[in-house]
Amino acid sequence: MRQLLKSTLAVCALLLLAGLARAEVILTPDEIEQTLAHGPWPAVQAPDPSNRVSGNQRAINLGRRLFEDPILSRDGFMSCATCHQPDQNFTEGLPRSMGRKLLDRNTPALLNLRAHRWFGWGGDSDNLWAQTMLPILHPDEMDNTADNIKATMERGPYASDYRLLFGHAATQSSETVLVNVAKTLAAYQETLMTGNTSFDRFRDALERGDALAASSYPRSAQRGLKLFLGKGRCAFCHSGPNFTNGEFHDAGVPYFLGPGRVDAGRHAGLKTLLSSPYALDGAFSDDPHKSGAWAVRSVIPTHANFGTFRVPSLRRIAQTAPYMHDGSLADLDAVVAHYNEINTERLHADGEQLLRPLNLSSQDKEDLVTFLKSLSDD
Amino acid sequence: MSRVLLTILAFVFAFPAFAEKLPIFDAHIHYSHDAVQLTPPEEVARILREAGVKKALVSSSDDDGTQKLLAAAPEIVVPALRPYRRRGSIGTWMHDPAVVDYLKERLAKYEYFAIGEFHAYGDDILTPVVQQMIAMARERNLILHHHGDREALDLIYKTWPEARVLWAHSGFAPPGEVADALKTYPRMWSDLAFRSDMASREVLDPRWERVFKAYPDRFMVGTDTFAPERWYYVGSHAEYSRAWLSQLPDDVARMIAYQNAEKMLATK
Numbered sequence: 001m002r003q004l005l006k007s008t009l010a011v012c013a014l015l016l017l018a019g020l021a022r023a024e025v026i027l028t029p030d031e032i033e034q035t036l037a038h039g040p041w042p043a044v045q046a047p048d049p050s051n052r053v054s055g056n057q058r059a060i061n062l063g064r065r066l067f068e069d070p071i072l073s074r075d076g077f078m079s080c081a082t083c084h085q086p087d088q089n090f091t092e093g094l095p096r097s098m099g100r101k102l103l104d105r106n107t108p109a110l111l112n113l114r115a116h117r118w119f120g121w122g123g124d125s126d127n128l129w130a131q132t133m134l135p136i137l138h139p140d141e142m143d144n145t146a147d148n149i150k151a152t153m154e155r156g157p158y159a160s161d162y163r164l165l166f167g168h169a170a171t172q173s174s175e176t177v178l179v180n181v182a183k184t185l186a187a188y189q190e191t192l193m194t195g196n197t198s199f200d201r202f203r204d205a206l207e208r209g210d211a212l213a214a215s216s217y218p219r220s221a222q223r224g225l226k227l228f229l230g231k232g233r234c235a236f237c238h239s240g241p242n243f244t245n246g247e248f249h250d251a252g253v254p255y256f257l258g259p260g261r262v263d264a265g266r267h268a269g270l271k272t273l274l275s276s277p278y279a280l281d282g283a284f285s286d287d288p289h290k291s292g293a294w295a296v297r298s299v300i301p302t303h304a305n306f307g308t309f310r311v312p313s314l315r316r317i318a319q320t321a322p323y324m325h326d327g328s329l330a331d332l333d334a335v336v337a338h339y340n341e342i343n344t345e346r347l348h349a350d351g352e353q354l355l356r357p358l359n360l361s362s363q364d365k366e367d368l369v370t371f372l373k374s375l376s377d378d
Numbered sequence: 379m380s381r382v383l384l385t386i387l388a389f390v391f392a393f394p395a396f397a398e399k400l401p402i403f404d405a406h407i408h409y410s411h412d413a414v415q416l417t418p419p420e421e422v423a424r425i426l427r428e429a430g431v432k433k434a435l436v437s438s439s440d441d442d443g444t445q446k447l448l449a450a451a452p453e454i455v456v457p458a459l460r461p462y463r464r465r466g467s468i469g470t471w472m473h474d475p476a477v478v479d480y481l482k483e484r485l486a487k488y489e490y491f492a493i494g495e496f497h498a499y500g501d502d503i504l505t506p507v508v509q510q511m512i513a514m515a516r517e518r519n520l521i522l523h524h525h526g527d528r529e530a531l532d533l534i535y536k537t538w539p540e541a542r543v544l545w546a547h548s549g550f551a552p553p554g555e556v557a558d559a560l561k562t563y564p565r566m567w568s569d570l571a572f573r574s575d576m577a578s579r580e581v582l583d584p585r586w587e588r589v590f591k592a593y594p595d596r597f598m599v600g601t602d603t604f605a606p607e608r609w610y611y612v613g614s615h616a617e618y619s620r621a622w623l624s625q626l627p628d629d630v631a632r633m634i635a636y637q638n639a640e641k642m643l644a645t646k
Contacts, residue, residue, distance in 0.1 A: 255607050256416060262607040267614065302574035303602075303618075306611045345412070345465040346605045348572060349497060349525070350550055 025206070025214050026222050032206050034229045039203045041315075042193055043241050045114045049287035050127050050280050051183045053165055054190060062161045063188025066181065071152055073142035080135070080142075080185065083107045090192060091320050095327030099141040104263050106327035109320040112313055114190045115242045117295055121309045121325045122269025123248060126296045127285070129186040130278035133178060146174035153177050179284050194315045195377040199225075202374075217374070224371025227364055232339070233354050243314035243375065248305065252342045252355060253324045255307045263325065266305040273299070304348070318373040332369045340365065400620045400631065401432040403639035404612070406495065406523075406546060406571035406600025409436055409443035410465060413606035419450035425609055426454050429616040432636055435544075435600075437495050437523065439465050441484050456643065458492035458523055459484050461511055465604070468497040472505045481514055491643055494523025495546050502526070503533035512537050521642065523569075528559060535563055542645060544598075547571050553585045560593045567642050571600030577622035587626070594630040598639045599623075 027035060053059035066072060068086070070079040083097045084090040090110035097103040105121050113119070119131035135141040136149070153162040153169040162169055166180045202217035228234045239245045248266040255263040273296060278284050281293035309325040323329040329338055340358045347355060360368070409422060426434060437458035438444040448455040461481055462471040471477050481493070493515045498508055515522055516538050524534060525546035534543060548556045548568040556568055570576060576586045590597060601608065601615040623631035 260417075260421065260610075262610040264610070264614075267611070300574070300578050303572050303611070303615065304574070306614070307605070307607055348602070348604050349468055350547065350572065 024219075025211055026219065027206075027226065031226060031229050034235065035203055035225065036207055037240065038235075038243065039200055039207075039241050041196060041200045041203075041241050043112075043115060045190070045193070048114065048128065048186070048190065049289070049291055050285040051129050051186055052286040053180075053183050053187050056165070056187060058161070059165055059184045059187040060191055061188075062158060062165065063184040063186070066158065067185055067188055071156060071158075072136055072144060072149065072181070074144045074148065078142060080132075083135075083141075084110050089316055089319050093321070095322050099135075099138070100143065101140055103140060104257055105325050106322065108312065109316065110189050110192050111194050111320075112242055112315055113192065115246075115313075117246045117292075118248075118269075118273075118310055120269060122263075122265050122267075122272070123310055124269045124272040125276065125278070126273060126280050126292065127186075127278070128189060129179065129182040130276060130284075132182040132185045132189070133278065136178070136182070146178040149181055150174040150177040153181065179278065197315075197375055198378050199371070199374040218370065220367045220370040221374045222371075223364075224367035224369070224374075227360070227368050228371055231364075232358055232360070232368060234339075236354055237311045238314050243317075244311045246311065248308040248310055250304070250308050250347060251324065252338070252344075252346045253309075253326065253328060254346070255326070262307070264306055265325070266308045266310075267301070270299065270301050270305060274301075314372060314375050316376045318376045332372050333365070336360070336365050336368050336372075399430040400623065400635050402430055402616045402619060403598060403636035404431045404434040404600050404616070405544065405569045405598040405639050406602045407434040407436045407612075408438050408460075408495075408603050409447045409609075410439045410606075411443060411463075413438075413603065413609060414443045414446060416606045417609055419446045422447055422609055423451035423454065425612050426451060429613040431612065431616060433639065435492060435523065435639065437492070439463055439467075441488075445488060456492075457488065457490050458494055458521075459488075459490045461493065461496050471496070472498060472502045472507050475507060477507050478510050481511060485514060485518065490518075490520060492521035492523050492544065494521070494544070495525050496523070497525045498530050499526045500529045501533065503530050503537065509537065512541070515541070519646065528555065531559060531563070531566070535566075541565065542642060543567070544569055544642065546600075547573055547602075548597075553583075553589045557589045557592060560589075560596050565645070566596070567638060568597050569600045570597060571602040572604075577625075580618075580621040580625075582622055582625040590626055590630060590634065594633050595638055595641065597634045598636075598642075599634065 047055035068079055068081045070076045072079060077100065083092050083099065084107060085092060092098070092107040095106060097105060097107040108121065113128055117126065119125040119128060124134060125131035136144050150169055153159060159169065165184065169177045198217060202214050205213035237245050237249055255265060257263055273279060279296045281290055281296055318332060321331055323335050329335045340360045342355050342357055344356055431454060433456055434454055435456045435458055436444045436447055437460040439460050440463035441459055444455070444457050448457050459481065461477050462468070463480070467474070493511060502508060512522065512534065521542045521544055522534060523544045523546055524531065527549060528551065531543065531545060531549065534541060543563065543566045545559065545566055545568045548570060550573070560566060560568065576583055599619045601612050603609050603612065619635065623635055
């Protein structure tokens, strides 16, 4: 009996040791602190005060139906979902969007949008409903007019839904109806959130001090996270719970569109924003306090804006290829290779000083990609 | 009233003297090897002319770009010789003895008004390569277009007290420090390339305004076409410059827009 007890205890001790070895968290205390800043997730989401139907279930339902209905385009040619395809994480899977013709930029994923300060690769808008109007009116996309949208909301299949939310379209200006339609579309898009990931579970376990739970996060992903926070300098721009600082940077990606044409990025975006009547300091915002308007009021154009693009979120990044503003990088391996071998000749000596070749080993690159993949729901 | 309307009204009505396009001397232009490949010199010349750029101090990595552009727009291009062939050498060129031979070869072959834009910080200036480069400039009385800090600027003047130096980006120093450098070195000029702090949404910064009025004959503007795509910013940059310059007295605006650069070139 005693012998049996001894053997059992020995086996238990071995199992415990093996478990402890597996339970190793390889992050330093400083890295753990940085990791905690990338959560918690999902973030608490308050309704958008500039949009009086934000969070309104009736508006969300109408927005969802309109999003997928080509009725919002001039001739029924396309809907929002033609490019922002729900079964492809609201992207298109193509390097550059295909509207009525090949467009200039990659279709961005419509995920976790409530957390954004600026919208679109160039930050043309400071709110989601204003951004939503742009493709509806753009001649190379849905090519519609406010007058047509008003006619549709007066007499079309959505007239009663519209009336219940906003009153009779017939009594409103075309511009007001267009803005209201955009607000229902925004209400729907705000609901498109990514879920909890293995990274989030790791991060939450670290916060609780639960080393055993943290240990289930693969060692390769932990090594990748260390690179993300340290040598790779990724976290300077891909910061916070949504893995973006929401601002605009030169990532060393060329922005020629063809002979004599360039994508001016934030430079062009600011021109649109600052001339827009739909910004948060304008009359179409429903927020009496204009609480988000400080950004548009205080943003200052600079020479560095030219050719910079908004830092994308990395949540669900593994499922939203291809990458960069022009979709020029096909997969995450290509993205890591781009930053690893970045062409500093393209960058101003006093500009994006964070970016320089990283000299990552093959193992480093693999680890970084493993970490990035862990930012997708699983 | 909308922000846009206010801006337009402010511009049109407050500054009628600028209704006509103010000519620009762009003192910080590069036409480097990758830009040459992507945008032909005739197109670049068209961009400069359309932007109302009367003259441009052009330096390129490598120098072939400058020569090609000079051939395409001889009335605009004021050639400067950059001491290195690739922008990637900006932090190492001062340790490369081959730079000296390159400078000798180009200086023997072509005419230049300046050497630069060259990047050098602190005691980089004391390296044999930079010292030989300054000696070559001195022999030919060429302007030095220097990108670097105040310490390097001081060492340039210690090496060659009579040098004409164009301080690229005004050293990215705050206006008070730029004023101090201008006061210390009467033969120094400042370019304002890739700086946006002079004006906020086209409203002139009062600290800069004081310095511009104290040293109206020492500043000039520049685009800095450091990447090929930035050639398509030359027009926007010229408009931006005209907008903030319009808030200065007309004579000061004209000096900064183009007269100071012409005077710098004419100074012996």
